[in-house]
Amino acid sequence: MDPGTVSAIAAPASGPGLVRDLRLVARQLRYEQLAFWRNRTGALFTVGFSVIFLLLLSASGANQRSNVIGNLKIVQYYTPGFAAYGVMSACYNNLGIVLVVRRETGLLKRLRLSPIPTWVLFGAILASNAVIALVQVALLLLIGRFAFGVVLPDQWAALLLALLVGVVCFSALGVAISTVVPSQDSAGPIISLSFFVLLFLSGLWFPLKAGSSLAKISNYFPVHHLIVAFFAPFESKLGASPWAWGDLGTVAIWGAIATIIAVRRFAWEPRRH
Amino acid sequence: MAEPGATAVSVQGLRKRYGDLEAVRGVSFQVARGEVFGLLGPNGAGKTTAVEILEGFRGRDAGEVRVLGYDPASRPRALRERIGIVLQECAVEPYLTVREVLRRNASYYPAPRPVAEVAELVGLAAMADVKVAKLSGGQQRRLDVGLGIIGRPELIFLDEPTTGFDPTARRGAWDLVRSLSDGGATIILTTHYMDEAEALADRVAVIARGQIVAEGPPSSLGGRDVSEAKLRFRLPEDCSSTSLPVPVHEVGDLLEVATTDEVEVLHLLTGWSLAEGVPLLGLSVERLTLEDVYLRLTAGGDAGGTVGAPGALADGVPAGRSAERWTPAP
Numbered sequence A: 001m002d003p004g005t006v007s008a009i010a011a012p013a014s015g016p017g018l019v020r021d022l023r024l025v026a027r028q029l030r031y032e033q034l035a036f037w038r039n040r041t042g043a044l045f046t047v048g049f050s051v052i053f054l055l056l057l058s059a060s061g062a063n064q065r066s067n068v069i070g071n072l073k074i075v076q077y078y079t080p081g082f083a084a085y086g087v088m089s090a091c092y093n094n095l096g097i098v099l100v101v102r103r104e105t106g107l108l109k110r111l112r113l114s115p116i117p118t119w120v121l122f123g124a125i126l127a128s129n130a131v132i133a134l135v136q137v138a139l140l141l142l143i144g145r146f147a148f149g150v151v152l153p154d155q156w157a158a159l160l161l162a163l164l165v166g167v168v169c170f171s172a173l174g175v176a177i178s179t180v181v182p183s184q185d186s187a188g189p190i191i192s193l194s195f196f197v198l199l200f201l202s203g204l205w206f207p208l209k210a211g212s213s214l215a216k217i218s219n220y221f222p223v224h225h226l227i228v229a230f231f232a233p234f235e236s237k238l239g240a241s242p243w244a245w246g247d248l249g250t251v252a253i254w255g256a257i258a259t260i261i262a263v264r265r266f267a268w269e270p271r272r273h
Numbered sequence B: 001m002a003e004p005g006a007t008a009v010s011v012q013g014l015r016k017r018y019g020d021l022e023a024v025r026g027v028s029f030q031v032a033r034g035e036v037f038g039l040l041g042p043n044g045a046g047k048t049t050a051v052e053i054l055e056g057f058r059g060r061d062a063g064e065v066r067v068l069g070y071d072p073a074s075r076p077r078a079l080r081e082r083i084g085i086v087l088q089e090c091a092v093e094p095y096l097t098v099r100e101v102l103r104r105n106a107s108y109y110p111a112p113r114p115v116a117e118v119a120e121l122v123g124l125a126a127m128a129d130v131k132v133a134k135l136s137g138g139q140q141r142r143l144d145v146g147l148g149i150i151g152r153p154e155l156i157f158l159d160e161p162t163t164g165f166d167p168t169a170r171r172g173a174w175d176l177v178r179s180l181s182d183g184g185a186t187i188i189l190t191t192h193y194m195d196e197a198e199a200l201a202d203r204v205a206v207i208a209r210g211q212i213v214a215e216g217p218p219s220s221l222g223g224r225d226v227s228e229a230k231l232r233f234r235l236p237e238d239c240s241s242t243s244l245p246v247p248v249h250e251v252g253d254l255l256e257v258a259t260t261d262e263v264e265v266l267h268l269l270t271g272w273s274l275a276e277g278v279p280l281l282g283l284s285v286e287r288l289t290l291e292d293v294y295l296r297l298t299a300g301g302d303a304g305g306t307v308g309a310p311g312a313l314a315d316g317v318p319a320g321r322s323a324e325r326w327t328p329a330p
């Protein structure tokens, strides 16, 4: 056997190799962050949008209460709702579009040819989405708390879990949707439109009445469940559980399906037209 | 790292099919360490496909491939750390600056070149803090070249490195290739420019419709150095060509002799000219240019169609010309 082959496969990343690769994830994360925040459109759509909507919707009826959500102040509903929006926007909408653009412009091909391991690249992308989500949630909670007197959750762990599950699963959905988009031009329309239709159906702008047909439809999709999972930790003062296990489970199932599609269909080079 | 001595790349019977189209149809070649190897062929010949298989980007359907001792099919990281790649289409993150992109990619390699040195080498030192989106097409392309060499590669793949360049930029790119080669790197470059292959490559393989139709140093490609020369001249109006000491044929208003021994033919003709007092007007001697060879080798057939038997070229005489050949009897 060719000795080159042996040394080629007998080099698993462990010990110093693993440390080096984790450092590489951190480096790559830095450039993912730079690229995200410097892409004004993407950053505005994700972070700016949720802040603006929270301000507009809440300012127009901040102190009204709604029966649908247990006679809570509406802003108490919108704050976690837009936090969930931020996670989904960063991971599904933004990542999906960015991946299509990177694929079609040949950036993914370049990365594939470089020595960076695939897991390092995707680890950095995931970590970058988590950072964006954290920044976003922190921003919304601060605005909610200080502008509208939103009551913050006392089970922070439940919120953090919802955030983590949301980041992982919606990132998988973002990768999966990028693989069905054929071109750069159709990335925005396909991804953003599907996102907004689901948001609309899922009660981001107006809480869904339990048992309504809209609630039944949105029950099959992950968007509504992530909103509920973000809401639950805030609701626990009313005696409900802050851990929305069922909803997180549904989101996780979607994440798993998306991961399978993403792994099977992922392409590193531009589509031929 | 154990690897077979002086061979950087060896390819044996390589095949690759896209659906119904067989883009690479049994290609074999070797590249020695330190060599500049040119893969010369028209668009669609299969150059990029072949190179991308060597880079580990694409799988293959058949054939044996070794690159620096590795099989690239499994994309070993150790191999990717030792090769440098410049793609036919460049692509660099628009939102990062030149320095950021170089620094980021440098971190992928165990012993990268200093970022400032690379920026200097590709002439972007003054633009180090400019965002990639603000660079001109040529500057982006140069940055792409910089990314290709930042890891101190032993083997560099350049896929049509000067396509779309203006003449000055081309010369610059050629100088860079030469300096990389002088630095000891092995270089595989694809091109459809004959002059580029001639200027840079130690050895060239001409590829057409997925097959190699000729291989050798550019100076002797397709038997260019041993094939016949063409002597051309005119005779004054009132002279007939029948009294000439060698058989000629008419090409336009010129008379032409094709021969592999132009010295003897010239001697016969000029001797006759002086003895008879008949001038040989506009006498010229011409050898096949690399372009002639290339055009003949790659002519005919659609992409994917059958290729003329390469054997017809084996003796260095392009098919269809042997009837006109004349060699003085000993």
Ligand SMILES: Nc1ncnc2c1ncn2[C@@H]1O[C@H](COP(=O)(O)OP(=O)(O)O)[C@@H](O)[C@H]1O
Residues within 6 Å of the ligand: A272, B018, B021, B023, B041, B042, B043, B044, B045, B046, B047, B048, B049, B050, B303
């Ligand atoms: N990814 C692909 N899928 C299908 N066909 C392809 C693909 N890449 C190249 N081809 C086809 O294979 C042939 C060889 O292409 P290529 O290797 O790019 O040639 P070259 O680089 O010499 O121009 C062409 O007919 C091209 O259209």
Ligand SMILES: [Mg+2]
Residues within 6 Å of the ligand: B047, B048, B049, B088, B159, B160
């Ligand atoms: Mg090509």
